[in-house]
Amino acid sequence: MITCPPRREERARTLAQFERHGLDVTVFLDPAPIPSPAANRSNAERAIHAAVNADSDLLLVEDDIDLASDFPLALIAARGRGPVTFWLDKPHTHPPAWERVIEGGGTQPVGFYPVRRFKGSWYGSQCLLLPLEVLRALQRAPHFGVPTGNPFDRWVREQLEGLMVALPNPVQHRSPPAVVDPNRKRRISPTYHMRRDGAWEEGNG
Numbered sequence: 621m622i623t624c625p626p627r628r629e630e631r632a633r634t635l636a637q638f639e640r641h642g643l644d645v646t647v648f649l650d651p652a653p654i655p656s657p658a659a660n661r662s663n664a665e666r667a668i669h670a671a672v673n674a675d676s677d678l679l680l681v682e683d684d685i686d687l688a689s690d691f692p693l694a695l696i697a698a699r700g701r702g703p704v705t706f707w708l709d710k711p712h713t714h715p716p717a718w719e720r721v722i723e724g725g726g727t728q729p730v731g732f733y734p735v736r737r738f739k740g741s742w743y744g745s746q747c748l749l750l751p752l753e754v755l756r757a758l759q760r761a762p763h764f765g766v767p768t769g770n771p772f773d774r775w776v777r778e779q780l781e782g783l784m785v786a787l788p789n790p791v792q793h794r795s796p797p798a799v800v801d802p803n804r805k806r807r808i809s810p811t812y813h814m815r816r817d818g819a820w821e822e823g824n825g
Contacts, residue, residue: 622663622745622772623683624650630796631683641692645681646670657771664745664772665765668755678755680748684794690816691790697820698749701732704784706747706791709807713741718787722810727817728787735783742783744807745773747791754780788814 623631631647638645648667652659664680671678679695685707698704708714711722715733720726735742750758758764761779768775777783788811798804 621645621647621681621683622650622660622667623647624652624655624659624663626655627683630794633794634681634683634685637685637687641687643692657774658767658769661770661772661775662767664776668750668758671750672752672755672759675752677752678748678750680745680750682746682793684796685746686792686794686812688790688792688812690820693820694786694790695749698732698784698786700751701784702751702782703754703780704732704749704786705735705744706749706786707744707789707793707809708735708742708785708787708811709744709793709809710741711810713737714785714787714811718811721814727815730788730816730818730820731786731822732784733787735785738780738783739777742777743773744793745771745776746793786820787811788816 621631621634635645648663650659650663652662667678667680677699691706694706711719713736714722715736717728718733721728758776758779763775789809792809792812793807795806795808
Protein backbone atom coordinates (compact mmCIF):
# COMPACT_ATOMS: atom_id res chain seq x y z
CA MET A 621 0.00 0.00 0.00
CA ILE A 622 1.29 3.44 -0.90
CA THR A 623 0.04 6.12 1.44
CA CYS A 624 0.97 9.36 3.20
CA PRO A 625 0.72 10.55 6.82
CA PRO A 626 -2.46 12.67 6.43
CA ARG A 627 -4.42 9.60 5.29
CA ARG A 628 -4.20 7.75 8.60
CA GLU A 629 -7.96 7.20 9.01
CA GLU A 630 -8.55 6.16 5.40
CA ARG A 631 -5.55 3.84 5.60
CA ALA A 632 -6.91 2.16 8.73
CA ARG A 633 -10.32 1.55 7.08
CA THR A 634 -8.68 -0.08 4.07
CA LEU A 635 -6.19 -2.17 6.04
CA ALA A 636 -9.02 -3.55 8.18
CA GLN A 637 -10.73 -4.88 5.05
CA PHE A 638 -7.57 -6.62 3.82
CA GLU A 639 -7.18 -8.13 7.27
CA ARG A 640 -10.75 -9.49 7.17
CA HIS A 641 -9.89 -11.21 3.89
CA GLY A 642 -6.72 -12.68 5.40
CA LEU A 643 -4.45 -10.64 3.12
CA ASP A 644 -1.24 -9.16 4.53
CA VAL A 645 -0.30 -5.65 3.42
CA THR A 646 3.07 -3.92 3.45
CA VAL A 647 2.63 -0.19 3.97
CA PHE A 648 4.93 2.26 2.17
CA LEU A 649 4.52 5.60 3.91
CA ASP A 650 5.43 8.58 1.76
CA PRO A 651 8.56 10.13 3.33
CA ALA A 652 8.01 13.48 1.60
CA PRO A 653 6.92 16.22 4.05
CA ILE A 654 4.31 17.48 1.58
CA PRO A 655 2.36 14.95 -0.57
CA SER A 656 2.68 15.53 -4.30
CA PRO A 657 2.28 13.64 -7.61
CA ALA A 658 6.05 13.18 -7.78
CA ALA A 659 6.14 11.78 -4.24
CA ASN A 660 3.31 9.39 -5.14
CA ARG A 661 5.38 7.97 -7.99
CA SER A 662 8.53 7.75 -5.88
CA ASN A 663 6.63 5.82 -3.22
CA ALA A 664 5.24 3.41 -5.83
CA GLU A 665 8.77 2.84 -7.09
CA ARG A 666 9.80 1.88 -3.56
CA ALA A 667 7.10 -0.80 -3.63
CA ILE A 668 8.35 -2.02 -7.02
CA HIS A 669 11.91 -2.33 -5.73
CA ALA A 670 10.69 -4.30 -2.72
CA ALA A 671 8.67 -6.72 -4.87
CA VAL A 672 11.52 -7.30 -7.34
CA ASN A 673 13.94 -7.92 -4.48
CA ALA A 674 11.50 -10.51 -3.17
CA ASP A 675 11.04 -12.09 -6.65
CA SER A 676 7.34 -11.42 -6.33
CA ASP A 677 4.42 -9.99 -8.27
CA LEU A 678 3.07 -6.76 -6.79
CA LEU A 679 -0.48 -5.86 -5.84
CA LEU A 680 -0.15 -2.09 -5.63
CA VAL A 681 -3.01 -0.49 -3.71
CA GLU A 682 -3.88 2.94 -2.48
CA ASP A 683 -5.22 3.74 0.98
CA ASP A 684 -8.84 4.67 0.18
CA ILE A 685 -10.48 1.59 -1.33
CA ASP A 686 -13.24 -0.84 -0.37
CA LEU A 687 -13.02 -4.55 -1.22
CA ALA A 688 -16.00 -6.56 -2.42
CA SER A 689 -16.55 -10.01 -0.92
CA ASP A 690 -15.29 -11.64 -4.15
CA PHE A 691 -12.05 -9.66 -4.34
CA PRO A 692 -9.82 -12.58 -3.23
CA LEU A 693 -11.31 -14.81 -5.96
CA ALA A 694 -10.77 -12.10 -8.57
CA LEU A 695 -7.19 -11.65 -7.40
CA ILE A 696 -6.44 -15.37 -7.72
CA ALA A 697 -8.04 -15.51 -11.19
CA ALA A 698 -6.06 -12.46 -12.35
CA ARG A 699 -2.69 -14.13 -11.89
CA GLY A 700 -0.98 -14.88 -15.19
CA ARG A 701 -3.04 -12.39 -17.19
CA GLY A 702 -0.47 -9.60 -17.30
CA PRO A 703 -1.09 -6.25 -15.61
CA VAL A 704 -4.64 -6.02 -14.23
CA THR A 705 -6.57 -3.23 -12.59
CA PHE A 706 -9.45 -4.01 -10.26
CA TRP A 707 -10.95 -0.52 -10.47
CA LEU A 708 -12.00 1.67 -13.39
CA ASP A 709 -14.12 4.79 -13.41
CA LYS A 710 -14.61 6.36 -16.84
CA PRO A 711 -17.34 4.58 -18.87
CA HIS A 712 -15.58 5.26 -22.19
CA THR A 713 -12.50 3.32 -21.05
CA HIS A 714 -14.64 0.19 -20.57
CA PRO A 715 -15.20 -2.36 -23.35
CA PRO A 716 -18.16 -1.27 -25.57
CA ALA A 717 -20.49 -3.94 -24.15
CA TRP A 718 -19.78 -2.79 -20.61
CA GLU A 719 -20.22 0.85 -21.56
CA ARG A 720 -23.71 -0.04 -22.82
CA VAL A 721 -24.45 -1.88 -19.57
CA ILE A 722 -23.32 1.15 -17.56
CA GLU A 723 -25.53 3.43 -19.61
CA GLY A 724 -28.62 1.24 -20.01
CA GLY A 725 -28.52 -1.69 -17.60
CA GLY A 726 -28.19 -5.42 -18.16
CA THR A 727 -25.29 -7.73 -17.40
CA GLN A 728 -22.08 -9.06 -18.92
CA PRO A 729 -20.04 -12.10 -17.89
CA VAL A 730 -17.65 -11.56 -15.00
CA GLY A 731 -14.04 -11.64 -16.16
CA PHE A 732 -11.03 -9.75 -17.48
CA TYR A 733 -11.23 -7.33 -20.39
CA PRO A 734 -8.81 -4.92 -22.11
CA VAL A 735 -9.01 -1.33 -20.90
CA ARG A 736 -10.16 0.78 -23.83
CA ARG A 737 -8.31 4.01 -24.71
CA PHE A 738 -5.64 2.97 -22.21
CA LYS A 739 -2.85 5.18 -23.53
CA GLY A 740 -4.92 8.34 -23.74
CA SER A 741 -7.53 8.20 -21.00
CA TRP A 742 -6.72 5.70 -18.24
CA TYR A 743 -5.50 6.79 -14.87
CA GLY A 744 -5.98 5.44 -11.39
CA SER A 745 -3.59 3.23 -9.42
CA GLN A 746 -6.16 2.35 -6.76
CA CYS A 747 -5.55 -1.40 -7.14
CA LEU A 748 -3.10 -2.78 -9.71
CA LEU A 749 -1.68 -6.27 -10.09
CA LEU A 750 1.75 -5.99 -11.72
CA PRO A 751 3.53 -9.30 -12.53
CA LEU A 752 7.21 -9.65 -11.69
CA GLU A 753 8.30 -9.51 -15.34
CA VAL A 754 6.40 -6.22 -15.74
CA LEU A 755 8.06 -4.82 -12.62
CA ARG A 756 11.49 -5.67 -13.99
CA ALA A 757 10.61 -4.00 -17.30
CA LEU A 758 9.43 -0.89 -15.45
CA GLN A 759 12.75 -0.70 -13.62
CA ARG A 760 14.48 -0.59 -17.02
CA ALA A 761 12.05 1.94 -18.49
CA PRO A 762 13.02 5.55 -19.27
CA HIS A 763 12.98 7.87 -16.27
CA PHE A 764 12.42 5.16 -13.66
CA GLY A 765 13.63 6.79 -10.47
CA VAL A 766 13.94 10.16 -12.22
CA PRO A 767 11.24 12.63 -11.10
CA THR A 768 9.14 14.06 -13.94
CA GLY A 769 6.37 15.58 -11.86
CA ASN A 770 3.84 12.95 -12.92
CA PRO A 771 2.14 10.59 -10.46
CA PHE A 772 2.74 6.87 -10.85
CA ASP A 773 -0.38 6.13 -12.93
CA ARG A 774 0.44 8.78 -15.56
CA TRP A 775 4.00 7.49 -15.85
CA VAL A 776 3.16 3.79 -15.93
CA ARG A 777 0.62 4.07 -18.74
CA GLU A 778 3.44 5.41 -20.92
CA GLN A 779 5.40 2.22 -20.24
CA LEU A 780 2.76 -0.51 -20.48
CA GLU A 781 1.39 -1.71 -23.82
CA GLY A 782 -1.97 -2.61 -22.35
CA LEU A 783 -3.94 -3.20 -19.18
CA MET A 784 -6.72 -5.64 -18.32
CA VAL A 785 -9.60 -4.77 -16.01
CA ALA A 786 -11.59 -7.07 -13.74
CA LEU A 787 -15.30 -6.47 -14.37
CA PRO A 788 -17.51 -5.90 -12.52
CA ASN A 789 -14.92 -4.15 -10.38
CA PRO A 790 -14.30 -5.97 -7.07
CA VAL A 791 -12.73 -2.77 -5.71
CA GLN A 792 -14.37 0.58 -5.07
CA HIS A 793 -12.66 3.93 -4.60
CA ARG A 794 -14.13 5.80 -1.64
CA SER A 795 -12.87 8.99 -3.29
CA PRO A 796 -12.40 11.15 -0.21
CA PRO A 797 -11.06 14.68 -0.75
CA ALA A 798 -7.56 14.42 -2.23
CA VAL A 799 -4.71 15.68 -0.10
CA VAL A 800 -3.07 17.42 -3.05
CA ASP A 801 -6.31 18.72 -4.64
CA PRO A 802 -9.29 18.80 -2.22
CA ASN A 803 -11.55 20.02 -5.04
CA ARG A 804 -10.85 17.06 -7.33
CA LYS A 805 -13.95 15.50 -8.89
CA ARG A 806 -15.29 12.41 -7.13
CA ARG A 807 -14.13 9.23 -8.90
CA ILE A 808 -15.93 5.94 -8.28
CA SER A 809 -16.47 2.67 -10.13
CA PRO A 810 -19.79 2.41 -12.01
CA THR A 811 -19.67 -1.42 -11.92
CA TYR A 812 -18.70 -2.21 -8.31
CA HIS A 813 -22.28 -2.88 -7.18
CA MET A 814 -23.36 -4.77 -10.32
CA ARG A 815 -24.56 -8.36 -10.14
CA ARG A 816 -21.87 -10.97 -10.81
CA ASP A 817 -22.81 -13.14 -13.81
CA GLY A 818 -20.53 -16.17 -13.83
CA ALA A 819 -17.43 -16.95 -11.79
CA TRP A 820 -13.95 -15.43 -11.74
CA GLU A 821 -12.22 -18.78 -11.99
CA GLU A 822 -13.95 -19.50 -15.29
CA GLY A 823 -11.85 -16.79 -16.91
CA ASN A 824 -12.99 -14.44 -19.62
CA GLY A 825 -11.68 -11.74 -21.92
